[in-house]
Amino acid sequence: DTAVSQTPKYLVTQMGNDKSIKCEQNLGHDTMYWYKQDSKKFLKIMFSYNNKELIINETVPNRFSPKSPDKAHLNLHINSLELGDSAVYFCASSRGPGPDTQYFGPGTRLTVL
Amino acid sequence: AQSVAQPEDQVNVAEGNPLTVKCTYSVSGNPYLFWYVQYPNRGLQFLLKYITGDNLVKGSYGFEAEFNKSQTSFHLKKPSALVSDSALYFCAVTDSGGGADGLTFGKGTHLIIQP
Numbered sequence: 045d046t047a048v049s050q051t052p053k054y055l056v057t058q059m060g061n062d063k064s065i066k067c068e069q070n071l072g073h074d075t076m077y078w079y080k081q082d083s084k085k086f087l088k089i090m091f092s093y094n095n096k097e098l099i100i101n102e103t104v105p106n107r108f109s110p111k112s113p114d115k116a117h118l119n120l121h122i123n124s125l126e127l128g129d130s131a132v133y134f135c136a137s138s139r140g141p142g143p144d145t146q147y148f149g150p151g152t153r154l155t156v157l
Numbered sequence: 158a159q160s161v162a163q164p165e166d167q168v169n170v171a172e173g174n175p176l177t178v179k180c181t182y183s184v185s186g187n188p189y190l191f192w193y194v195q196y197p198n199r200g201l202q203f204l205l206k207y208i209t210g211d212n213l214v215k216g217s218y219g220f221e222a223e224f225n226k227s228q229t230s231f232h233l234k235k236p237s238a239l240v241s242d243s244a245l246y247f248c249a250v251t252d253s254g255g256g257a258d259g260l261t262f263g264k265g266t267h268l269i270i271q272p
Contacts, residue, residue, distance in 0.1 A: 048200075077259055085195075085245060089259025100259055134200060143189035143208050143251065146260060148201040 047071050048149040050135050056155045057125055065120045065152045067135030075099075075141050076118035078110060081132040081151070093118055094141050125156045159184040161250050163263035170238045171271050178233040178266045180248030190231040191249040191260060192222055201247065207231060218242070238270045 048069045057063055069076065077100075078090040092100035096112045107123045118135060132151045138144040160183045170176045182188055189208055193201040205216025212224045222233045231248060245267055249260040 079259070085265050087201075087247065087262040087265075089261070092259050102259075136201075143206070145191070145203050145206060147203065148193075150200040 048135055048137055048147050050133075050149040050152050052152060053150065054153050054155075056157065058157055059125055059127060061125050062121070062123045063125060063154070064122070065133055065135075065154070067118045067120070067149055069116055069135075069137040069147070069149075071137055071139075071147065073137040073139050073147075074115055075138045075144070076112065076115075077136040077138075077146065078118065078120050079134040079136060079148075081134060083131070087134070091118075091120075092141075099141065122154075125154075127156050130154055130156045159250050159252055159261045161248050161261055161263035163246075163248055163266045165266050166264075167267040167269060169269045169271060172240055173237055176235050176238045176242070176268065176270070178246050178248075178268060180231045180233065180263060181229050182231060182248070182250045183229065184250055184252040186252035188229075188231075189251050190222075190224065192216065192220070192231075192233050193247045193249060193262075195245045195247065195265075197244075204233070204246075240270045240272055243268055243270045 051066045075094045077092045081087045090104050091110045093112045109121045111119045132153050134151045135149040136146040138146045162181045191206045192204040205214050207214045207224045215221045245265045247265050248263040
């Protein structure tokens with residue numbers, strides 16, 4: 045069983061479109077995250093949710109909106125996609141906030157043409 | 158603000174030799190330190206972490222890391238490298254300030270093990 049899963053694995057779309065990436069964890073964790081990995085492999089936190097409540101919202105454009113329908117899911121919706129949004133997006137979860145180990149999904153490679 | 162530095166973009170080691178991947182950090186509170194590995198086109202896999210206690214932490218696949226508070230370092234080590242250890246390694250930190258802080262990652266170090 046996959047602990048943290050993401051769909052889709054690959055997403056190719058045109059500039060200006062709206063797209064969503066879904067994330068689900070079956071670990072019973074309370075905290076979930078979205079990270080962005082750019083073309084140089086640099087990883088940066090975007091959002092963090094704890095018990096469905098937004099905790100961290102780093103400097104991310106308003107076009108990015110996370111949604112957590114329940115503790116096991118954290119989806120990422122992106123409006124008006126731009127070329128610079130092309131990256132690999134990773135979802136992660138941890139038992140709680142702070143020092144608990146974060147477990148990562150396989151990533152979604154987004155390509156904006 | 159917290160930060161992580163991985164000074165080497167790439168480390169080359171012959172198979173069977175010991176390996177070290179360097180990491181230094183900066184946090185305002187007590188550090189929680191992690192090492193992750195990323196294989197091509199895969200997600201990040203947890204290797205080990207330091208929270209408190211013994212400065213030498215043992216993790217998956219024979220890796221270990223030593224926490225050095227005075228040098229603010231958390232170098233990753235393995236006594237005998239395998240070709241299959243070749244991958245991208247990330248050091249990460251969060252502090253004890255509380256809240257669901259995300260991890261701050263270093264830029265990654267490519268580890269290449271030569272047969």
